[in-house]
Every structure is written in structure tokens, then in C-alpha cells.
Amino acid sequence: MTGSGPHGRIIKADVDKAQPASPQAKAAAAAPASAPAAAAAPREHKSLEQMGIAPGSYDLIPLDGMRKTVARRMTDSFRDVPHFPLTIDIEIDELLAARAKINGLLEKTGVKVSVNDIVMKACAVALMKVPEANASYSPEGIAMHHHADIAMAVAIPGGLITPIIRKAETKGLAQIATEAKDLAARARDKKLKPEEFQGGTFSVSNLGMFGIRTFASILNEPQGCILSVGAGEKRPVVKGDQIVIANVMSVTLTCDHRVVDGAVGARFLAAFKEMLEEPLRMIV
Amino acid sequence: MADAFDVIVIGSGPGGYVTAIRASQLGLRTAIVERSELGGICLNWGCIPTKALLKSGEVYEQLDHLKDYGLAVEKKAFDFDAVVKRSRKVAAQLNSGVAFLMKKHKIEVVEGFAKLEKGSPAPTVVVGDRKLTAKHVIVATGARARTIPAIGLEPDGERIWTYREALVPKAAPKTLVVIGSGAIGMEFASFYRALGSEVTVVEMMPRILPVEDEEVSKAAHKSFEKRGIRFRVPASVKKLSKTAKGVALEIEAAGKAETLEADVCIVAVGIVGNVEDMGLEALGVKIDRTHIVTDSHGGTGVPGLYAIGDVAGPPWLAHKASHEGVHCVEHIAGLKPTNLTSPIPGCTYTTPQVASVGLTEAQAKEQGLDPKVGRFPFRVNGKAIAAGETDGFIKTVFDGRTGALIGAHMIGHEVTEMVQGFAIAMTLEATEAELQATVFPHPTMSEAMHESALDAYGKALHI
Numbered sequence: 210m211t212g213s214g215p216h217g218r219i220i221k222a223d224v225d226k227a228q229p230a231s232p233q234a235k236a237a238a239a240a241p242a243s244a245p246a247a248a249a250a251p252r253e254h255k256s257l258e259q260m261g262i263a264p265g266s267y268d269l270i271p272l273d274g275m276r277k278t279v280a281r282r283m284t285d286s287f288r289d290v291p292h293f294p295l296t297i298d299i300e301i302d303e304l305l306a307a308r309a310k311i312n313g314l315l316e317k318t319g320v321k322v323s324v325n326d327i328v329m330k331a332c333a334v335a336l337m338k339v340p341e342a343n344a345s346y347s348p349e350g351i352a353m354h355h356h357a358d359i360a361m362a363v364a365i366p367g368g369l370i371t372p373i374i375r376k377a378e379t380k381g382l383a384q385i386a387t388e389a390k391d392l393a394a395r396a397r398d399k400k401l402k403p404e405e406f407q408g409g410t411f412s413v414s415n416l417g418m419f420g421i422r423t424f425a426s427i428l429n430e431p432q433g434c435i436l437s438v439g440a441g442e443k444r445p446v447v448k449g450d451q452i453v454i455a456n457v458m459s460v461t462l463t464c465d466h467r468v469v470d471g472a473v474g475a476r477f478l479a480a481f482k483e484m485l486e487e488p489l490r491m492i493v
Numbered sequence: 494m495a496d497a498f499d500v501i502v503i504g505s506g507p508g509g510y511v512t513a514i515r516a517s518q519l520g521l522r523t524a525i526v527e528r529s530e531l532g533g534i535c536l537n538w539g540c541i542p543t544k545a546l547l548k549s550g551e552v553y554e555q556l557d558h559l560k561d562y563g564l565a566v567e568k569k570a571f572d573f574d575a576v577v578k579r580s581r582k583v584a585a586q587l588n589s590g591v592a593f594l595m596k597k598h599k600i601e602v603v604e605g606f607a608k609l610e611k612g613s614p615a616p617t618v619v620v621g622d623r624k625l626t627a628k629h630v631i632v633a634t635g636a637r638a639r640t641i642p643a644i645g646l647e648p649d650g651e652r653i654w655t656y657r658e659a660l661v662p663k664a665a666p667k668t669l670v671v672i673g674s675g676a677i678g679m680e681f682a683s684f685y686r687a688l689g690s691e692v693t694v695v696e697m698m699p700r701i702l703p704v705e706d707e708e709v710s711k712a713a714h715k716s717f718e719k720r721g722i723r724f725r726v727p728a729s730v731k732k733l734s735k736t737a738k739g740v741a742l743e744i745e746a747a748g749k750a751e752t753l754e755a756d757v758c759i760v761a762v763g764i765v766g767n768v769e770d771m772g773l774e775a776l777g778v779k780i781d782r783t784h785i786v787t788d789s790h791g792g793t794g795v796p797g798l799y800a801i802g803d804v805a806g807p808p809w810l811a812h813k814a815s816h817e818g819v820h821c822v823e824h825i826a827g828l829k830p831t832n833l834t835s836p837i838p839g840c841t842y843t844t845p846q847v848a849s850v851g852l853t854e855a856q857a858k859e860q861g862l863d864p865k866v867g868r869f870p871f872r873v874n875g876k877a878i879a880a881g882e883t884d885g886f887i888k889t890v891f892d893g894r895t896g897a898l899i900g901a902h903m904i905g906h907e908v909t910e911m912v913q914g915f916a917i918a919m920t921l922e923a924t925e926a927e928l929q930a931t932v933f934p935h936p937t938m939s940e941a942m943h944e945s946a947l948d949a950y951g952k953a954l955h956i
């Protein structure tokens with residue numbers, strides 16, 4: 210071992226580097242009872258140089274608060290939550306027609322309902338039908354949420370944030386559209402209050418506008434599910450024995466298996482699909 | 494190319510001027526830009542003038558205890574103008590000291606407000622109609638008092654003060670409310686109380702001096718109360734307004750609404766970084782809650798642009814600013830900085846004083862460290878008894894597994910002069926064994942440091 214301290218003295222940093230696991234993790238392992246909520250062993254962090262990236266061959270952008278939060282929350286969630294994806298295709302011709310009609314009705318008000326607004330509304334209604342999907346795991350028990358507080362992922366410069374439409378099941382499409390627009394705009398200006406982006410019960414992430422067909426998001430703890438919405442596009446589908454063209458959108462539900470089992474996730478998606486394929490169901 | 498430098502430092506506080514000196518020592522052609530006074534907040538409106546005021550207050554308060562020492566004065570009194578004047582004189586002396594140091598190190602002092610424009614290899618510094626270029630630009634523009642105008646927390650130059658106004662008052666207020674019990678709030682509370690003001694401190698967090706170890710916070714609370722300072726903790730501030738003769742502060746404490754009336758209110762609710770109007774956003778500098786985001790050498794991600802000191806984030810302390818600046822400029826000069834972790838001590842110069850370094854006991858537990866904790870009160874320390882300064886104690890926190898000293902927390906007379914001992918120990922990665930094996934001189938209050946390290950392992954001698 211060579212010392213990196215003054216005059217070549219071996220210092221703690223050298224010893225820590227030489228050890229496979231960090232001292233904190235070891236201390237926690239040695240005294241499991243005294244360190245109840247001790248986090249899993251932090252990853253040993255190698256420098257870029259150690260991993261073969263030459264110094265000076267890149268610009269280093271320092272981590273700001275949002276980047277650190279995203280990194281920590283996503284790492285914790287992906288590592289600690291046993292998650293699985295369920296994908297389903299949804300025909301949306303009727304939905305597109307309904308949306309055009311709705312927007313026609315709303316023309317005077319200036320409000321414009323997007324497919325994503327309808328998706329959020331449909332999620333909220335489907336969650337009321339399958340309440341097991343509107344749940345959070347905690348060591349004390351499963352929290353069955355009373356309302357569908359739908360968090361919508363909004364990309365903002367340098368990261369993303371998930372403002373929340375509260376009690377979306379009680380709100381009409383016009384109201385959801387108005388709130389979503391306002392939240393997204395204020396999210397981009399970094400003007401959201403903490404209570405506006407903390408504490409949703411279910412998330413919707415939409416990358417359809419980028420042409421993404423399917424993807425599986427990482428769960429936004431403590432929510433039991435997150436829905437990833439792909440692009441609506443014309444695809445050949447088989448109807449009876451005919452191949453016809455339909456507008457199809459694929460969505461993927463990522464589930465926390467501790468609280469949402471496969472069958473529950475599937476029931477949620479079935480309810481959700483039914484509603485988008487026949488939008489009138491949302492109001493019955 | 495008269496205006497081409499190796500390094501330009503913006504701001505001449507303890508971050509900026511020390512960085513400039515070190516740059517010059519390393520043979521770099523250096524300029525420093527300052528919009529107001531050399532020495533920054535620290536020398537002119539912070540660390541130094543407050544310590545001058547506090548000394549006056551401390552001496553004056555001591556007069557109440559003369560009898561304990563077998564002494565007496567006829568009548569105690571103070572000349573408030575002279576107290577403030579002394580504080581300004583001390584600040585002025587140090588301010589001209591910085592001017593001398595700049596000259597001595599051949600650092601060009603540019604007066605004016607610096608702005609930044611795109612440039613290569615580093616952004617161009619624009620001061621008035623001068624354009625200065627350099628290979629490296631270091632932003633050390635510091636910070637200022639946070640205000641919250643929406644609820645009236647905004648200085649009015651008369652009855653609502655920030656530290657600025659509180660340093661140069663015309664008279665001591667009869668009654669004073671201080672919002673915020675951090676170091677700055679508590680130091681002003683301590684000073685004005687010493688000169689006889691009736692002082693109430695309002696704190697939002699569950700305890701005063703909230704960053705300190707809980708035991709120290711509690712002991713400080715008791716000592717201050719004994720001196721007649723009143724507290725509302727925790728309390729949320731609803732609104733501050735001016736009345737015919739003073740101010741009215743609406744708060745909510747323990748679920749009850751209350752209005753505190755006073756002649757003057759000092760707002761000490763934190764600080765915000767000086768990041769505005771300099772063109773930082775246009776350069777793509779990352780700013781997180783009014784502070785510039787930097788890497789471990791002060792780099793901002795924009796080529797050639799660095800930030801250090803208060804503007805680069807907490808802890809907001811002068812010695813942290815200087816330390817970061819030296820590290821940054823040594824890195825720029827291609828020196829390999831040491832690999833040592835240098836813990837940053839924090840001091841509060843109230844009566845009694847509070848000083849600490851490293852982790853609190855609670856933080857050590859949060860990190861799963863299973864700490865070993867030692868305590869020793871000045872009550873049984875010979876020098877403290879002889880000096881009549883028996884208030885307070887020293888608490889040490891060791892890593893139970895390795896014995897490394899990971900934190901020290903002290904409250905009492907002149908503890909701010911002692912905490913460096915623990916800082917050195919931590920920089921040297923000392924364990925309880927080195928501290929226990931060190932011979933401390935007798936009689937000194939520092940013997941309590943030794944005893945505290947012994948106590949953590951059940952070996953204290955005098956208790």
C-alpha cells in the first residue's frame with residue numbers, strides 16, 4: 210500500500226480504498242441491532258480515471274440539488290423495490306375522436322385537453338375500480354389510498370419533477386387539463402411548492418411525443434405503480450380474420466411486487482384499457 | 494494586453510483576498526475586484542465588528558460579578574456611541590490591513606462591480622468600461638442577509654434590522670426581538686442583552702443553535718435564559734409589522750397565536766448568495782437555491798470559472814471561505830492538494846461561547862457509527878473554578894469501532910479558542926489513544942478536553 214497523505218503517510222482514505230467494503234457498511238453489519246434502518250452498503254465509487262476515462266477528455270458538470278435527488282431516489286427505488294413491468298396495447302381511435310369532440314365543446318373556454326390528460330383521468334377512474342393498485346407498501350402495512358393523486362412526470366432543464374393532480378377521480382377533464390398545464394409551466398420555472406410535487410399515489414410518465422413505443426419507468430417511491438405511456442401510432446391489427454389499420458398506443462405498468470401482484474396490475478390495465486377504448490365508460 | 498491576468502478574483506472577503514494572496518505567492522499575476530470594502534463582510538460587517546461589540550458587552554456584564562472576585566466599582570455605565578465607534582475602528586484597521594497585503598503581494602485592486610461575459614479560456618470580467626481577461630476567474634462574491642418581504646421580514650433602516658443595521662445602531666433598544674437563533678442571531682441577542690436590552694429570541698426549529706449537538710443547544714438555552722434572554726422555541730413567524738413606537742411580531746408557538754411587541758426586531762433568518770446581475774446564468778453556471786454549484790476544487794463546470802466561499806454554499810464561515818480559496822488556487826496552479834479531510838469548526842461568540850467540529854452524537858448514530866461519547870463539565874475544572882467561569886462542558890464523540898475522534902462539542906468560557914485542538918486531532922486522524930496520551934498543561938480549561946476524551950472510555954479522573 211502507498212500512502213497518499215503528507216510525506217507519503219498512509220491515511221484513512223488509503224485504507225478505505227484498499228478495503229472492499231466501506232467502513233460504515235461493515236460497522237452496520239457488525240452491529241445490526243443498534244443500526245436498525247442502516248441503508249444497504251453504499252457502492253464503492255471508482256473515479257472516472259480508474260474506469261479508464263482520461264482526465265481532461267471531458268468537462269465536469271457539478272451535481273446540483275435536483276440531480277442529486279434524482280440520482281439518490283432512482284438508485285434507492287431501482288435497487289430496493291422488487292419491480293416488474295406489464296405491457297398492453299390499446300386502440301385509441303375512439304379516444305382520439307372523443308378528444309376532438311371534447312375540444313370542440315371547450316373551444317370557447319380556451320382549454321385544450323391532451324391525450325395525456327385523458328390518460329390521467331382514466332388512470333384515476335381505473336384506480337377507483339381496482340383500489341389495490343392505488344396502494345403503498347410500508348413495513349407497518351399496506352396503505353390503501355383514499356384518492357387517486359396522480360403525479361405526472363415533467364421534464365425540466367437539468368432533470369425532472371412530478372407535480373400532482375390531487376383527487377383526479379373527482380375532477381373533470383377540463384379541470385385536469387387546466388391544472389396540468391399550470392403545474393407543468395410552473396415546474397419549468399421552478400416555482401412549485403413542495404406540497405405540489407410531494408406525496409402522489411400513482412405516476413404517469415409519457416414519452417409518446419418523442420416517438421418512444423414502450424418503456425418501463427422506475428417506481429416513484431412509495432407509490433405502488435407507475436404507468437409509462439408510449440406514442441399513439443397507426444399499426445396493423447387483426448380484427449376477426451382481417452388485418453386493419455388502427456391507432457394503437459402501448460402502455461407499460463411498472464409494479465411494486467410487495468404490494469401490487471401481477472394479477473392486480475393486469476386487472477388495473479384491463480380496466481384502464483376498457484376506458485380508453487370506450488371513453489364513455491369514464492363517466493358511467 | 495495590459496489587462497490580462499493569470500487569475501482574477503471577484504470579491505475581497507476572507508475567501509477572495511486570501512485566494513489572491515495565495516495566487517500571488519504561487520507566481521500568478523493576480524487582480525481582485527471589489528465593489529465596496531476590502532475585507533468583505535467578515536472584516537467590515539461580520540466576524541470582526543461583532544466580536545468587538547461582544548467584547549464590550551462581556552466586559553460590561555462582568556462588572557455585575559465583581560463582588561465574586563472581591564472587587565467593586567462605584568457605578569457601572571456605558572457610552573453606547575463609543576462602543577459602536579470602537580467596533581468600527583477595529584473594522585477599519587483590518588480593512589486597511591487588507592489594502593496593505595494587496596499592495597505587498599502586488600495584487601491589482603480594481604474597484605467596481607464585476608460582470609462576466611463569455612470568453613476563452615475563461616469568461617471575461619467587465620468592470621465599468623474595463624474588460625479584464627484571465628486564464629482563471631474565481632467568484633468569491635459572498636452572501637447577504639435573507640429577507641422575506643412577504644411577511645415583513647425586511648429592514649426598514651429604523652426599527653427592523655439585519656446584521657448591517659444591528660452593527661451601527663444609534664442607541665441600544667429597550668426591547669428587542671431577534672428572529673433566528675443561529676450564530677448571528679444569538680450573538681446579537683447576547684450583545685444587546687449584556688447592555689441591558691430586554692431580548693426575546695424566536696426560533697422555528699425545535700431548539701436554539703439548531704446545528705449544534707442537542708446537549709449543547711439545551712445547555713446554551715439554559716445559560717441564556719439565566720442571563721435574562723427569553724425564547725419562543727419552536728415558533729413560526731406569521732408577520733412582522735411596524736407600530737407607532739416599534740414593531741409587532743405575530744408568531745405561533747405551541748399551537749397558540751401570540752404577538753410580541755418590541756422597539757426593534759433583528760432579522761437573522763439565514764443568508765442568500767450574491768449571484769445576481771453578474772451574467773452567471775448566461776454563462777450556464779449552475780445555481781441551486783442562490784448558491785453556485787461547484788465540484789471539489791471549486792470548478793463550476795464553465796471552463797476557467799470557479800466559485801468559493803459563502804457564494805458556493807454552506808457552512809457560511811470565513812475560515813471555510815479561505816480554505817476553499819487556497820485549495821482552489823493551488824489546484825489551478827497544478828499543485829497536488831493534500832488528501833486530508835479538513836473538518837470545519839464552527840464558533841458562536843455569545844456568553845457563554847459555543848464551539849464544535851465534526852459530527853454530533855445524533856449524526857454519528859444516523860451514520861450507523863455506534864459512537865462512544867465522553868463529557869466533562871467545567872464545574873470541576875480547577876482553572877475554571879479559579880477564574881469563576883464554571884458554566885459549560887466539553888463533549889467528545891468517537892467512532893466506537895476505530896476509536897477515531899469524529900466530533901467535539903463545547904460550551905463555556907473561551908471555548909472558541911480551544912476547538913482548534915480537536916480540529917487538529919481530527920485532521921491527524923487521531924483516536925482516543927493519542928488524545929489520552931497527550932499531556933495537557935495544568936491548570937487550564939483545556940484539561941477538560943483531555944478529561945472528556947478519557948470519559949468516553951470510562952477513565953475520567955476528576956469526576
Ligand SMILES: Cc1cc2nc3c(=O)[nH]c(=O)nc-3n(C[C@H](O)[C@H](O)[C@H](O)COP(=O)(O)OP(=O)(O)OC[C@H]3O[C@@H](n4cnc5c(N)ncnc54)[C@H](O)[C@@H]3O)c2cc1C
Pocket residue numbers: 503504505506507508509510526527528529530531532533534535536538539540541543605606607608633634635636656677767771801802803804809810811812813814840842
Ligand atoms: C454578523 C455576522 C457575523 C459573522 N461572524 C462570523 C464569525 O464569527 N466567524 C465566521 O467564520 N464567520 C462569520 N460570519 C460569516 C462570514 O462573514 C462569512 O462566512 C465570510 O465573510 C464569507 O467570506 P466570502 O469571502 O465568501 O464573502 P464576503 O465576505 O461576503 O465577501 C464578498 C465580497 O464580494 C464583494 N462583491 C460581491 N459581488 C461583487 C461583484 N459582482 N463585483 C465585485 N465585488 C463583489 C462584496 O462587496 C464583498 O466585499 C459572520 C457573518 C455575519 C453577517
